[in-house]
Each structure stands twice: as C-alpha cells, then as structure tokens.
Amino acid sequence: MNRALRRSALTAALGLCFATNVHAQSNTAGAVFGQASAGDTVVVENPATGFKREIRVGNDGSYRASALPTGSYRVTLQRADGSTATRENVTVNVGTGTSVNFAAAAAPGATTLDAVQVTAAAMVNPIDVSSVESTTILTAEQIAKIPVPRDVTSVALLAPGTVKGDAAFGNLASFGGASVAENAYFVNGFNITNSFKGLNFATIPFEAIGEQQIKTGGYGAEFGRALGGVVNLITKRGTNEFHAGGNIFYTASSLRATERDIYSPDGQLISDNSRDRDPTETIVSAWASGALVKDTLFGYALVQYGRESGERSFGNNLSVANDSTTSKNPNWLVKLDWNINDANLLEFTAFSDKEESERDVYANPQGVSEREDFLGTVHDETGGDNYVLKYTGYLTDTFTLSALYGMGEYKRNNYAVNADGQRLAYDGRVSPDNATGIIGAAGCPVVTDGRPDAVAGLIPAYTSSCAFLTGSSDTARNLGLADARDKREQFRIDAEWQLGAHLLRFGYDTDTFKSRDGEASEGGVAWRYVTRRGEDMVRRRVFQTGADVEVDSEAFYIEDNWSITDNFIAYVGLRWDSFENKNGAGETYVKQDDQFGPRLGFSWDVNGDSSLKIFGNAGRYALPIAANVAVRGSSPSLYSQEYLYYDGVDPVTGAPVNPTATGDARDELSYLNNEFGTAKDPRTIASKNLDPQYQDEYILGFQKQLTDNFSGGVRGIYRELKRGIDDHCDYRVFEDWADENGYAIDSYNPAFTYCHIYNPGSDLDVQIDIDADGTLENVFIPADRLGPKARRTYTAVELFAEGQLTDRFFLQGSYTWSKNKGNAEGGVKSDIGQDDTGVTQDFDYPELMVGADGYLPNDRRHTLKLFGNYEFSDQWSVGANFLYQSGRPINCFGVYGDDPTGYGASYFSCDAGPVDPDTGSNGTTIVRRGSAGRTPDIWNLDLNVAYRPSFAEGRLALKMDVFNVFNRQKALAVDEFGEDSTGNPLFGITYLTPTVYQAPRAVRFMVQYDW
Structure with a gap:
C-alpha cells in the first residue's frame, strides 16, 4: 500500500498535468510550463547542448519556459528548503507546450519524490491541452x-x-x-x-x-x-556529442511495375507504355554534427546528391515524340546554433535546393512505340540558395523577443537546344507587331490537330516532326525564360510576455517577393487544325508575355492566451494583413490595406490531468494576389488569333502551306482580351473597390487519452470562402455602358483592357479609356451584370488516433468524411489543369459559370489513413502505410450555345447531338459541376522492413520499402472534355479517358551508417 501511495503521489506531481500557465503557438520552438510552489525555481536544461533557463515560479504558482529550441530536456524543481525533484527526457516539439506540474510535490506525504526521475515515451505526442490548433x-x-x-x-x-x-x-x-x-x-x-x-x-x-x-x-x-x-x-541541429553518418536510397527501374497502357472508352490506344523505362533514382547523403565550442557553438551540415533517369514513349494517336530524362540535384544544408549565454541565442540556416534536368526528345511515328530521329534537348534549372539568421532573447523570466531576417532565390530557367545545336530561348520581350516572337533560334512551330477524326485516329493527324517542347501534350507547352527567377527578402520580429493569467504574443513581419517570368510558343506561333462550321481550317495563335513583377506583404498580429481557470483557457488573436502588387514597370496596380483577421478559440482540460481535452476555434484568413497575375494581367502581353484556309501541310514542320483568310469576319485577326503587346495602364487593371480574398473557419472537437500512451479524438470543421478574387473579361458590359452613357466605344486601344481583377459577386468599378481619347472614364458595372459570387465550402468530420499501443507498436491514423462544394476551386482550376493562379477562366464571362455550382475537384467523400511500425526485436521492424479514398467528381465540358465567349469547350454544357453547320453548336444542355460521375475509389498499401544488426551496435541500418504492394493502378483523373472546341462530341472517343493512374509498384532500398 505504501508503494501504491508513492506511485499516486508521483503521478500527481510529475504526470502530464495542465497548469494555469498556457502556451501560445510558435513556428520554430516549443515550451515547458506547469505549477509549483510560489518562490521556487524551475531549471529547464538540455543536456545535449548545455542550454539552460532558470525560471522563478510566480505568485500564482505557475512557471513557463518559452521559445525553447526543440529537443529533449531535464526539468528540475529547486525548492526554497534545498530539496529537488527532477524529470528527465521531457520532449519539446515545435509549436507545442509540454506540461510538467510540481504542485503536488509539496503536499503531505509527497516528500519522497525528491530523488525520483521520470522518463517519457519517445514515440508519443501527448495531448497538448494548451493548444486550440x-x-x-x-x-x-x-x-x-x-x-x-x-x-x-x-x-x-x-x-x-x-x-x-x-x-x-x-x-x-x-x-x-x-x-x-x-x-x-x-x-x-x-x-x-x-x-x-x-x-x-x-x-x-x-x-x-x-x-x-x-x-x-x-x-x-x-x-x-x-x-x-x-x-x-x-x-536537425548539432549537440555536444559528435555524430556523423551517411545513407543511400536506391529505387531501381527494374523493380518498378510497368505503368498500364491508356485506352479510350472505345478501345483506341492513347498511350503505349510497354517500352517505358521508369525512373531509376539514387540519393546519397552524408552529414556531420557536433560542438564547435562545447555548450556554446554547435553545427550541423549535410550534403546530398540525387540523380534520376528514365524513358517514356508516346506511341499513340495523339503525340509524336518520346523522351529520355535525367535530373540531378546537388543540395546542401548548414545549421549553426550559438548559445551566446543563457539569455541570448543566435541561429543561422543556409541551404540550397538547386536541380537540373535534361530531357532528350526523339521523334516517334503515330500509333507505335518506335524511337526515330533525335529532335533536341530541353533544359530546366530550378531552385537556389537561401540564408536565414534568427535571434532569440530571454530578456526576463516573463518576456522573450525574437527577430528573423532571411533571403532566398529560386530559379525557373528553361531553354532548349535542337538537333542542329541551335539554342531555343525566349528573352522575355513582347513584340507588339504580332511577329513570331523574339527567340534565339527559329525552332519549329507548335502544331496540334484537333479535328475529331484525327483525334479518333480515323485519319492521319497533322503533326510536326521537328517541334519537341510540346512532348505528348495536346496543348502547346510554351517556352519559358532562360533567366526566370524569384527572390524573397523577409524580416519578422515576435515578442512574448507573460502577465499573470495572460500570455501575450505580438509581432510584425514584412515580405518582399520579386519575380521575373515570361513565355512564348516554340517557334513563336502555334497552329491548330480544326473543323469549324463544317470546314477544315487552321487556327494561328501568337502568345508572348514577359515582365519583372513584385508582391509586397506585411502583417501585424497580437494574441492573448488567457487562463480563465486552472483548466480552461481562452484564445483571442487579431491580425492585420496588407498586400501590394506591382507590374513590370514597378507601378502599383493593386494595394490592399489592413485586411482584418480575428481568431478566437478555447481549450478545456476537462479532468485537469490532460486526459480529456475539448477545444474549438473560429478564424478568418486572408490571401494575397499571386505575383504571376501581373506578368500578363498588368504588363505588356500579346495574344492574337485568326482562322485561315490552307492548301497543304509542310511535311517537316507540320505548318500549313499558303494559309489565307476565309473572308468571314468571325475568323479575322483578333487580339484576345485586348492583349496588343503594349504596356497597360496600372490604373485600369483592378476594380477600385477590390478587397482581399478571405475565408472563415470553424472547428469544434475533443481528444481523449485512451491508454497511458494512446489517444483519439473527433473534430468537426466548416470552412467558407467569403470573398474571392479573379478576373472578369466580358467586354460586352463595357459596350452596353458606352451605349447607355453616350460614348462611341473604341475597344482597339491598349487602355481598354478587357480583363479586370475584381471580387466576383461585387460591383466592378474601374477606369477605362472607353473612347480612345486619352482620358480615362470611370466605369461602374453592377454586380448582377457580371456573374455570380465566388463560393466554396468545406464540411468535414475527422476521427483521429495516435500513440504507442505497446512499447514496440506505434500507430497513427484518421478517417475523414468531407464535402467540398461551390463554383470555384480557388487559385487554380484542376478540372482542366489551369495553373494561372488567381486568374483562371472562371468568372471571365457569366456563361462560363452557368452550371458551375457543385462538387469541386478536391471533394473526396471518404478518406481512411493508417500508418505505423512494429518492432519484432531490437534488430527487426516492419512498417505500413495504408490509404483508402473515394473518387473525385467528374465534369463534362463542352460548347455552350453558339460559344458566345469564344472559349470553345470550356462550359458546363455537354450534348452529344449533331452540330448545326451554321452556328457550330450542338445544343446548350447544362451538365452541372461534378455531376457526370466520379473516378474509381482507390486504396493503396505500402510496406517496409528494417534490419539493424546487433554486431554493428545500432549504427548500421538496412531497409526496404515497397510502395503500392498490390500494384493497384486505378484512374486518378480522366479527360473531362465531352466536346471539342467547335462543339463536336467526343463521347466514345476521348471523353472519360484516364489521364493519370496510381503510381505502379516500386521498391526502394536504403543503407545507412551512423557513428
């Protein structure tokens, strides 16, 4: 009985208990907090680095050691009478608080705790009752x-x-x-x-x-x-103990399963993968860490080299190339930590993520896998170097200050060298005279064949035997800049101040992000053969963009974690964001000040011992406009097209011979979206009443300790996009405004931009030189004439569990039921793979949004995840990772009516009826978003086995991972175009053809040695 009483006292004194002090979240460090007797001293020490903080327990009996670098700590209570109590191996994770409560140590009968040391379980993340996240x-x-x-x-x-x-x-x-x-x-x-x-x-x-x-x-x-x-x-970071090691991860092509061939619904071969050589990947890493000055200066350094190579063949009816790709990534990272003294820390992080890839492209005959002539090599260079310096000062027991400065660069270089050794590179200049483009070497034009019979394989497709940048894509891949890049400069300062029951945190950060970007079609022009109004024609498009742009962001925040009682905390946070977007001339075209983002939350430690937590929060979150918007939307850009007759096809380039005008006004040269290749006035780009896009979120849940080392919980989540940002390009509303206000409209002038950035569902208030007289007119268009409001909701229930089922069995998992509905996915458009973040084709014209309400691309109704590891012995262990997920919604895109916007097969309209030769339309049957079925449900199982031989004393590790053990290859996405751009039905031809499958089975080996 005496032993049982002592164990109970130990649990009360040193168990994971919630104290009146609370922990606010940090993005780099954690905290230790708890209760003890007023006037006592708590020493928090990391034995591996010598870092130590001494905290005097406040008059309310609480203490807190904040902004602790992650790691394992010893926490010692030093009482006024000279006695002590210690807890070893207290784990501090990023952004979490670990409670160590000594309050019961002073209780009668608990004095025997002085010499007790407690060790925590290494693989368990305890319930953090101090967090609402x-x-x-x-x-x-x-x-x-x-x-x-x-x-x-x-x-x-x-x-x-x-x-x-x-x-x-x-x-x-x-x-x-x-x-x-x-x-x-x-x-x-x-x-x-x-x-x-x-x-x-x-x-x-x-x-x-x-x-x-x-x-x-x-x-x-x-x-x-x-x-x-x-x-x-x-x-990772260095400690007083020297460590070094290295490993090799190797994924062999020969042990990868073959990716399945792709067939259309009517059995036509779309992609023959029988001769593909899936990538062989090798990654080698070596590292070392230790103390440069014991207890004071520590270093961690790592170098890594990765190489991946593989081949793909595109022998099918839609493409004419195959390629061999090799990528290399010589990367490194250095982390230095300087414990200047117990009150001041300085850390430095530097890393590089450069990667170079070369893609050798070869011609390939239609319908077979056969490598022919070498066409050229496409070069891509990405990544760059980053440097970060951070200071942390423990100025008093209750006040901590940190400051961070960082800068980084990310290259996105793209160029090509053809078979003759000519360099193909776009320099970013835009040619306003509709020329073929400013390109280092002429190259070959991009040529695609969109005629229904060619797509179906009923007649030979017109293709190019020299263009190679487009690879297998039916949509032209543009040549990027040879010196495209992004640069970031960031500064932030954060402070934390404990005032009795209130833990205040506040800070400021500023972020300057500069980008250089541009693109143009290979050869300067893109040809597409089409059947239009019952006749064979060719469409000629020229597209050029290029600019140096900038996004400046800054924010202020303040938050209070208030311990209303010993077991209940309330969280109140306030944030103000400001965003400024600049075009290629350095002119501001959008400025959004003081977007207010309140955050509220609570955490209730029901039993007072961290065994049951009930929590909830509500918050508002804002997002700036991406930098890419300015490259085309607010800087010089050229986008022209015309439809032409032709006499034949050049057998080498695939370009039309003797293209001539049709004489029909609907086919004449037009500048899409009024992109003439000249500068845009920044005052004409965005609506004057533009507000930042934001989303509201609500979460309510609980988490319960099920065993000593295992917990589970449930949370409900509701998110709603309250305001979106996109562009609107419907020139018809301006024509109507001009008629109503007595202006003679002249849309062919650079100051009359068709596309304007606005909040969908709000009025459009812009300046336009509507009559080309050199004076901007104030044009106001009511919201009801522009289209619907941007809508997106997410509703979910999550069940989650984690911990150690036994000393050797770690398990974590979750089940999520969710619905994702609305008329806009967000920044991108997964339905068609459009990556024009913030300016997708959504909301360009009202007709594009007819039928747009429904289930969004990221809607997965059911998701089950389970992963863990079981150690059979000190030498052998096995791990598993299981995923089950229901399919995503499918759409049917086609032509709406007589295609009033000129966007072709971009509407939620799909009809298999005959095409009217006069209108080019086959009806206006609306197929609401996400209502054309779903992709198959998928499941996947990954397994591994690891061996640590005893003779190596734990320094040597061998591991084998098998991904997709059962080689499940279900379709993850399908072709969603039920009609081509002129309204011809694609049912039974390409519609619903799988475009992406689950990755086939692969085997990865690892050898690692530590010393």
Missing part, C-alpha cells in the same frame, strides 16, 4: 519508421483532412478543400512558399528535417497568407 507533428524518427516517399508533401498527406492535388500542378496537397495554391511553407521560421503562383516551395534535403509540423486548421494569428494549411519544417 489542429496540428500533426511527425519527427524524423517517426518518419523513418513509415514507408513514405521522402518529400514534404507525402508526409503532409499523412495528416487528417489532406488530399493529393491534381497531377498537373506537381506534387502538392490540398488542405481542407482549399486549392493546392493556398498553402504556406516554413523552414526554421523562414517563409519558403513560392509566391509567384503558390505552386511550389523551396525544399531542404529530406534527411535534414528534424520535425515536420502540419497545421490543417485553427492556426493562430501568427500565421497568415494561407487559406489551406501550413507546413512547418524544423531542421
């Missing part, structure tokens, strides 16, 4: 035990409420129904989100990641510029 944290140790691809997105997809985005945008995740372009990414507090389109981010060598924090909702006022989720990376 929805957060998943995975450490490097946990990630290493799971069969998961070694990239940030794949790890983020383990969290509840995340789904994989469309393949057209690369490897990105959608959080809570938001588009893949609405997330934010950080490394050691530095924003690495690429704000050009929001579709990529700087990366660090995966081996250097110490922790990955995934915020899926409810994040505090410290975080902004995201409507989806936040991914926060903390790098």
Whole structure:
C-alpha cells in the first residue's frame, strides 16, 4: 500500500498535468510550463547542448519556459528548503507546450519524490491541452519508421483532412478543400512558399528535417497568407556529442511495375507504355554534427546528391515524340546554433535546393512505340540558395523577443537546344507587331490537330516532326525564360510576455517577393487544325508575355492566451494583413490595406490531468494576389488569333502551306482580351473597390487519452470562402455602358483592357479609356451584370488516433468524411489543369459559370489513413502505410450555345447531338459541376522492413520499402472534355479517358551508417 501511495503521489506531481500557465503557438520552438510552489525555481536544461533557463515560479504558482529550441530536456524543481525533484527526457516539439506540474510535490506525504526521475515515451505526442490548433507533428524518427516517399508533401498527406492535388500542378496537397495554391511553407521560421503562383516551395534535403509540423486548421494569428494549411519544417541541429553518418536510397527501374497502357472508352490506344523505362533514382547523403565550442557553438551540415533517369514513349494517336530524362540535384544544408549565454541565442540556416534536368526528345511515328530521329534537348534549372539568421532573447523570466531576417532565390530557367545545336530561348520581350516572337533560334512551330477524326485516329493527324517542347501534350507547352527567377527578402520580429493569467504574443513581419517570368510558343506561333462550321481550317495563335513583377506583404498580429481557470483557457488573436502588387514597370496596380483577421478559440482540460481535452476555434484568413497575375494581367502581353484556309501541310514542320483568310469576319485577326503587346495602364487593371480574398473557419472537437500512451479524438470543421478574387473579361458590359452613357466605344486601344481583377459577386468599378481619347472614364458595372459570387465550402468530420499501443507498436491514423462544394476551386482550376493562379477562366464571362455550382475537384467523400511500425526485436521492424479514398467528381465540358465567349469547350454544357453547320453548336444542355460521375475509389498499401544488426551496435541500418504492394493502378483523373472546341462530341472517343493512374509498384532500398 505504501508503494501504491508513492506511485499516486508521483503521478500527481510529475504526470502530464495542465497548469494555469498556457502556451501560445510558435513556428520554430516549443515550451515547458506547469505549477509549483510560489518562490521556487524551475531549471529547464538540455543536456545535449548545455542550454539552460532558470525560471522563478510566480505568485500564482505557475512557471513557463518559452521559445525553447526543440529537443529533449531535464526539468528540475529547486525548492526554497534545498530539496529537488527532477524529470528527465521531457520532449519539446515545435509549436507545442509540454506540461510538467510540481504542485503536488509539496503536499503531505509527497516528500519522497525528491530523488525520483521520470522518463517519457519517445514515440508519443501527448495531448497538448494548451493548444486550440489542429496540428500533426511527425519527427524524423517517426518518419523513418513509415514507408513514405521522402518529400514534404507525402508526409503532409499523412495528416487528417489532406488530399493529393491534381497531377498537373506537381506534387502538392490540398488542405481542407482549399486549392493546392493556398498553402504556406516554413523552414526554421523562414517563409519558403513560392509566391509567384503558390505552386511550389523551396525544399531542404529530406534527411535534414528534424520535425515536420502540419497545421490543417485553427492556426493562430501568427500565421497568415494561407487559406489551406501550413507546413512547418524544423531542421536537425548539432549537440555536444559528435555524430556523423551517411545513407543511400536506391529505387531501381527494374523493380518498378510497368505503368498500364491508356485506352479510350472505345478501345483506341492513347498511350503505349510497354517500352517505358521508369525512373531509376539514387540519393546519397552524408552529414556531420557536433560542438564547435562545447555548450556554446554547435553545427550541423549535410550534403546530398540525387540523380534520376528514365524513358517514356508516346506511341499513340495523339503525340509524336518520346523522351529520355535525367535530373540531378546537388543540395546542401548548414545549421549553426550559438548559445551566446543563457539569455541570448543566435541561429543561422543556409541551404540550397538547386536541380537540373535534361530531357532528350526523339521523334516517334503515330500509333507505335518506335524511337526515330533525335529532335533536341530541353533544359530546366530550378531552385537556389537561401540564408536565414534568427535571434532569440530571454530578456526576463516573463518576456522573450525574437527577430528573423532571411533571403532566398529560386530559379525557373528553361531553354532548349535542337538537333542542329541551335539554342531555343525566349528573352522575355513582347513584340507588339504580332511577329513570331523574339527567340534565339527559329525552332519549329507548335502544331496540334484537333479535328475529331484525327483525334479518333480515323485519319492521319497533322503533326510536326521537328517541334519537341510540346512532348505528348495536346496543348502547346510554351517556352519559358532562360533567366526566370524569384527572390524573397523577409524580416519578422515576435515578442512574448507573460502577465499573470495572460500570455501575450505580438509581432510584425514584412515580405518582399520579386519575380521575373515570361513565355512564348516554340517557334513563336502555334497552329491548330480544326473543323469549324463544317470546314477544315487552321487556327494561328501568337502568345508572348514577359515582365519583372513584385508582391509586397506585411502583417501585424497580437494574441492573448488567457487562463480563465486552472483548466480552461481562452484564445483571442487579431491580425492585420496588407498586400501590394506591382507590374513590370514597378507601378502599383493593386494595394490592399489592413485586411482584418480575428481568431478566437478555447481549450478545456476537462479532468485537469490532460486526459480529456475539448477545444474549438473560429478564424478568418486572408490571401494575397499571386505575383504571376501581373506578368500578363498588368504588363505588356500579346495574344492574337485568326482562322485561315490552307492548301497543304509542310511535311517537316507540320505548318500549313499558303494559309489565307476565309473572308468571314468571325475568323479575322483578333487580339484576345485586348492583349496588343503594349504596356497597360496600372490604373485600369483592378476594380477600385477590390478587397482581399478571405475565408472563415470553424472547428469544434475533443481528444481523449485512451491508454497511458494512446489517444483519439473527433473534430468537426466548416470552412467558407467569403470573398474571392479573379478576373472578369466580358467586354460586352463595357459596350452596353458606352451605349447607355453616350460614348462611341473604341475597344482597339491598349487602355481598354478587357480583363479586370475584381471580387466576383461585387460591383466592378474601374477606369477605362472607353473612347480612345486619352482620358480615362470611370466605369461602374453592377454586380448582377457580371456573374455570380465566388463560393466554396468545406464540411468535414475527422476521427483521429495516435500513440504507442505497446512499447514496440506505434500507430497513427484518421478517417475523414468531407464535402467540398461551390463554383470555384480557388487559385487554380484542376478540372482542366489551369495553373494561372488567381486568374483562371472562371468568372471571365457569366456563361462560363452557368452550371458551375457543385462538387469541386478536391471533394473526396471518404478518406481512411493508417500508418505505423512494429518492432519484432531490437534488430527487426516492419512498417505500413495504408490509404483508402473515394473518387473525385467528374465534369463534362463542352460548347455552350453558339460559344458566345469564344472559349470553345470550356462550359458546363455537354450534348452529344449533331452540330448545326451554321452556328457550330450542338445544343446548350447544362451538365452541372461534378455531376457526370466520379473516378474509381482507390486504396493503396505500402510496406517496409528494417534490419539493424546487433554486431554493428545500432549504427548500421538496412531497409526496404515497397510502395503500392498490390500494384493497384486505378484512374486518378480522366479527360473531362465531352466536346471539342467547335462543339463536336467526343463521347466514345476521348471523353472519360484516364489521364493519370496510381503510381505502379516500386521498391526502394536504403543503407545507412551512423557513428
């Protein structure tokens, strides 16, 4: 009985208990807090680095050690009478608070606790009763035990409420129904989100990641510029103990299963993959860490080299090339930590994520897999160097200050060299005279054949035997700039102040993001053969853009975590965001000040021992306009087209011979969206009443301790896009305004921009030189004449669980039921793979939004995720990662009526009836968004086995991962065009043809040695 009493006293004194002090979230550090007797001293020390803080317990019996670098700590209570109590191995994770409560130590009968030391379970993330956020944290140790691809997105997809985005945008995740372009990414507090389109981010060598924090909702006022989720990376760092090591990850092409061939619904071969050589990937890393000066200066350094190579054949009816691709990424990272003294820390992070790829392209006959003549090599260079300096000062026991400055560069260079050794590169200049383009070498024109019989394989398709940048794509791939790049400069300062029951945090950050970008079609012109009004014609398009643009963002925030009682905290956060967008001439075309984002939340430790937490929050989140909008929307751009007759086809280039005008006014040269290739007046680009886009979010849930080391919970989530931003391009409303106000409209002038940035559902208030007299007119168009309001909602219920079922069995998982509905996905348009972030074709014309309400592309009704690891012994372990997910909605795009906008097959209108030769239309049957079925449900199982031989004393590790063990290859996306651009039906031809399958089975090997 005496032993039982002592164990009870220990639990009361040193167990995970919630104190009156609370923890606010930080993007780089964690905290230890709790209760003890007033006047006592608590020492928080990291034995591995010598870092130490001494905190005097306040008059209310609470203490708090904030802004602690992540790691394992010793927490010691030093009483006024000289006795002590210690807790060892207290884990501090990023953005979380760990409670260590000594209050009961002074209780009668508890004095025997003085010499007791308690060790925490290493693989358990305890319930953080001090947080109102929805957060998943995975450490490097946990990630290493799971069969998961070694990239940030794949790890983020383990969290509840995340789904994989469309393949057209690369490897990105959608959080809570938001588009893949609405997330934010950080490394050691530095924003690495690429704000050009929001579709990529700087990366660090995966081996250097110490922790990955995934915020899926409810994040505090410290975080902004995201409507989806936040991914926060903390790098590894050095300690007093020297460590070094290296590993090799090898994925063999020979052990990859063959990707299945793609057939159209009527059995036509679309892609023959029988001769593909899937990529062989090798990644080698080496690292070292230790103390440069014991207890004071520490370093961690890693170098990584990766190489991937493979071949793809495009022997089918739609393409004429195959390629061989090799990519290389010599990356590195350095992390330095200087404990100047116990009150001042300085840390420096530098890393490089450069990658170079070469794609050799060869001609390929129609319908077979056979490599022919070499056409040329496409070169892509991405990534760059990043440098971050951060200071943390513990100025008093209750006041902490941190400051960060960082800068980074990300290249997006693209050029090509043809078979003759000629360099093909666009220099970014825009030619206003509708010339073929300013390109280093003439190259070949982009040629595609969109005639229904050619698409169906009933007649030979017109193609080019020399153009190669387009690869297998039916839509022209444009040649980018040889010196495209992005540069970021960021500064932020954050402070934390404990005032009794109130923990105040406040700060300011500014972010300057500059981009250089441009694109043009290879050869300067794109030809597309079409059947138009029953006749064969060829469409000639010229497209050129190029500019240096800028986005400046700044924000202020303040938040209060208020301990209303010992067990209940309330959170109040306020954030003000301001955004300024500049065009290629450095002129401001959009400025949005003081977007207010309130955040409210609560956390109730029901039992007072961190065993049951009820929490909730409500918040408003804003997003700036992406930098890419200014390149075409507010800077010089050229976009022209005309339809022509032709006498024949050049057998080498595929270009039409003797193209001549048809004589029909509907086919004459036109400048789409009034893009003449000349400068745009920044005053005419955006509506004067433009407000930032924002989203409201509400979360309510609970989390309960099920066993000593395992917990589970439920949360309900509702998100609603309250205001969106897009562009509107309907010139007809301006013609009507001119008629109503007595102006003689002259739309063929650069000051009459067709497309304007506005809030869909709001009035359009713009300035336009409507009559080309050199004076801007104030033009006001009521909202009811422009189209609907942007709508997007996300409703979900998440069940989640995590922890150690036994000492050797780690398990984590979730089930999510969700609905994602509306008329706009967000920044991008997954339906058609459009990556023009912020200016998709949605809302360009009202007709494009007819039938647009429905289930959005990221709607996955059911998702089940389970992953974990079981250790059979000290030498052998197995890991598993299982995913089940229901299919995504399918649309049917076609031509609406007589195509009033000229957008072709871009409407939610699909009819298999005959085409009227006079109107070119086959009806106006509306097929509402997401109502044409769903892709198949998918499931996937990954497994691994690891061996750590005893003779190597744990230093050597061998591992094999098998991805997609059962080689499931269901369609992830399908062709959603039920008609071609002239209204001809594609049912039974290409409509519903799979475009992306699950990745085939692959095997990865690892050898690692540490010393």
